[in-house]
Amino acid sequence: MRSSSEEASSSRLLVVDDDPELLLLLKDELSQQGMTCSSANCGSDALLMLRQESFDLVVLDWKLPDFEGTEICRRLRSSDDTTPVLMLTAHDDVDDRVHALDLGVDDYLTKPFELKELHARVRARLRRGQFANSERLKDSLSLGDLHIDLIKHQVQRGGHALSLSQREFDLLVYLIKHQGEVQPRQQILEAVWGQPFVGDPNTLDVYMGYLRRKIENPGQLALLHTVRGVGFIARLPTEDFGQGQA
Incomplete structure (x- = not known):
């Protein structure tokens, strides 16, 4: 059985946030876990990268300068893109969470958050994604x-x-x-x-x-x-x- 670090080492992530300091921190932290991280600081760049490349997970901020992260997720799902999305947001209202999940967000992490929780949620989403891929191969x-x-x-x-x-x-x-x-x-x-x-x-x-x-x-x-x-x-x-x- 592969360990969590072995699973992570082959994973490609897209991190999307308009805060340059947080974006750099997230990239550094996830890269130290053995993941390959690309980044974008706005929704239009993120969508362009998602059309051109394949990622195992998107770590996505809710608030972006051009449009909200929920709109990125809606566009992904409307084009049958099933790339898992972990939403980062200061919104902690239940209705906001329900709205994000209804649009196809896979997981939700409220700011401020502990980095160890971010690591755990990322690893969990990657494991689920790998399981889903293996199930699709059977089809x-x-x-x-x-x-x-x-x-x-x-x-x-x-x-x-x-x-x-x-x-x-x-x-x-x-x-x-x-x-x-x-x-x-x-x-x-x-x-x-x-x-x-x-x-x-x-x-x-x-x-x-x-x-x-x-x-x-x-x-x-x-x-x-x-x-x-x-x-x-x-x-x-x-x-x-x-x-x-x-």
């Missing part, structure tokens, strides 16, 4: 430039959406889930078509042909390979899995 599959969204039932290759039938989708998902492993024909049929499989075994070859025509255009690497006398395997062509494959 998708990839092989090379082929990406499958299991929730939306969408497939892309090289950034282009592919149109698959439900059976083609199920077959592709099964093979990509077991990428690098030779899957016997009967095992594929029972997993995708149902057990026991009743029908023409050549059905599998027909659907493999459909899939290959859709996901392997001229100039693209072959991802689905035949293992003669055994079955099929999903893999990158640079990988060596023995003889008898096409």
